[in-house]
Amino acid sequence: MRAIAATLVLAQHAVYFAGLTEGEDMMAFRYLYVGAIGVFLFFMISGFVMALQTGQPARRFALHRLLRIYPGYLLASFVNLLLLALFLPGALQDPRFEISLLLLPSGSLSPMLQVPYWSLIYEIVFYFLLFLAIALKLRPAIQTAFMLVWALLILMAPALSVRSDFWASAGAGTILFSPFNLYFIGGFLLCGALQHGRRFALALWLAMILVESLWRGAVMNEFHIRLILCGGAGLALASLLPWIPWPRLLARIGDWSYGLYLVHLPIIVALYQLLKDDGPGFWPAFAIFFGAGLAGGSAFGGLEYWLYRRSLRPLADRLSGKSVSSGARDRGTGPVSTVVPAVTASPRS
Secondary structure, eight states: HHHHHHHHHHHHHHHOOOOOOOOOOHHHHHEEETHHHHHHHHHHHHHHHTTTTTOOOOHHHHHHHHHHHHHHHHHHHHHHHHHHHHOGGGGGOOOOGHHHHHHHEOOOOOOOOOSHHHHHHHHHHHHHHHHHHHHHHHHHEEEEEEHHHHHHHTTOOOTOOOOOOOGOOOOOTTOOOOOOHHHHHHHHHHHHHHHHOOOHHHHHHHHHHHHHHHOOOOOOOHHHHHHHHHHHHHHHHHHOOTOOOEEEEHHHHHTTHHHHHHHHHHHHHHHHHSSSOOOOOHOOOOOOOHHHHHHHHHHHHHHHHHIIIIHHHHHHHTTTTOOOOOTOOOOOOOOOOSSSSSTTTOOOO
16 A cells, blocks of 8 residues: 555656646646645554554664664655755755754755655654653553544644644644644554454544534545545455455555655656756656656665665664564565555555
8 A cells, every 4th residue: 555655646746747847737636635645645554554563662663663764764865965966956055954854843844855754754753652652651542542532632723723834844833733643543543443453442533533524624624534434444455355466566666665755756856857948748747757756766765675674674673672683574664664464565565
């Protein structure tokens, strides 16, 4: 599923920049929210997978999350700066440091970085909350109750006058109230229902978001409801039917999806600078952007995935006191890591 999510984000950016070469803003296509669907699927998968990781020690959880996110992000940022220096040097003339570059919520994003890193800020916040739950040794039932209370606060945010003009760059005081977090919560509760029989919590969460959407719709609209139901059904299907013969190419792209997600946009932006003045037409430009983004992003993703499997994951294990072979199979990818092939599109989404 992660391969599908990453491809949707890639397609969104390829269509948008292909349209720009023809002077079109592609608003009709952008209203389909193809890229948003991909990102929110990432969040739901992340919530599901992280629910499987809460039984490990807090130190191990933190080390694995940090070494899974930051090295790949830093490498992608370097690639981004290199491509900008070559194709768009004006973007680097007034460099400004933003706290958000550390993947911390600050309320603003850096214009220098074409890497779609805003979603990683949400991942880091979610991981931090789970780290606290693990460090405090909260029982699974308490963790589930916390997720429900968190969801309730998000749904009540408009009544509490907590708003953000652009949730993607939400600050520290508002990010916990972002409706985007409902996808993490939904994935977490879905895992609890399927793996541990905590179905009432999932049913209560679904009832909460459905009631809010029908009553006021200030947080949950029809788009979110449909995506949550369809995404949840896909996750449940993948979890309950592990024997599905997923195509090998889909599995490989799933392995590389984190790097693909991070690097495809800088590649597309660089190519856009070459084609914008004398574009070849929408469909040729789309084919170039999509193909180059997929090929370059997958190549980077393959390198990043290899580095994590061979070096960074064993390092996290050693630092956390767990002795494993450096060649052990890691089924984690993107910002998340899992050992459940059923959920991860054989072997990883």
